[in-house]
């Protein structure tokens with residue numbers, strides 16, 4: 001079968017197509033015939049060798065898929081051959097993957113396989129960062145950085161669905177139009193507007209209750225200054241590859257909380273996961289959550305897809321397909 005392998009740390013050129021054996025599921029595992037593999041910014045950070053505790057090359061890239069169970073290993077209950085699923089896995093950019101049955105989610109009927117590949121990482125991250133960790137409430141104001149991206153488009157919609165006022169940043173007028181259509185009340189094109197000035201205008205000088213920050217560097221510093229007293233900034237990524245530093249005296253002087261988020265710390269929280277999946281189902285049924293998929297590449301073009309994400313040319317979810 002085909003598998004996209006990161007052969008060494010480096011740029012997109014290190015991602016190569018390899019022919020490997022179709023894997024067999026062990027106890028507690030299933031094999032999935034992959035229809036769509038989700039691409040995430042973390043795949044790029046891992047390829048660059050910048051991801052904390054990331055895989056060592058050579059490794060199969062990707063960690064989330066949507067597809068069809070085509071073989072069930074021993075000691076698996078509740079899942080059958082032919083079930084359509086979404087899953088966390090290793091070697092996601094492959095024609096077949098092995099996934100622990102415990103990490104499977106049923107594919108919602110409302111979603112195509114391409115759309116479903118956005119749920120394990122980007123939907124769940126957005127949900128838990130805003131609601132489980134950030135405790136966002138109706139009437140509060142949230143600032144979402146990189147709001148037109150895969151994660152960002154989920155953040156905007158979930159925050160809007162719970163009744164928050166949403167300020168979203170992005171780099172072009174087209175991206176601003178997209179996030180406005182998804183429920184962002186105040187899109188800010190940071191290439192043309194000063195974010196701090198806009199946030200002060202929008203919040204009557206108070207600042208935001210919650211900020212979801214995924215860019216790092218100067219953007220992290222600017223974000224912190226948009227926080228109100230006793231506000232919370234959730235940091236969950238460093239897309240700029242520029243790691244910021246935090247001054248504890250500045251935090252205490254302003255009663256600011258900076259909280260780190262990583263999805264893997266939430267996937268074993270049964271209650272929070274059940275809430276996330278119940279809300280997903282209800283928002284999909286009510287037409288209140290759209291999965292934006294405008295960039296679909298064949299598996300073999302994984303390196304080109306990564307290039308386009310790094311060059312900020314993409315919006316919403318980027319997907320690799322096997323057919």
Ligand SMILES: NC(=O)c1ccc[n+]([C@@H]2O[C@H](COP(=O)([O-])OP(=O)(O)OC[C@H]3O[C@@H](n4cnc5c(N)ncnc54)[C@H](OP(=O)(O)O)[C@@H]3O)[C@@H](O)[C@H]2O)c1
Nearest residue numbers: 041146149150151170171214236237238239240262263312
């Ligand atoms: N901690 C977790 O569990 C977790 C889970 C999922 C995602 N994340 C993080 O969330 C962020 C978004 O992930 P994603 O997969 O949804 O990617 P994405 O948002 O689709 O793509 C990254 C976006 O970041 C913005 N950006 C700003 N400065 C950038 C720079 N210097 N280089 C590249 N992009 C820059 C760009 O949007 P503009 O051009 O509009 O600024 C770009 O489109 C990443 O930092 C990722 O690591 C973390």
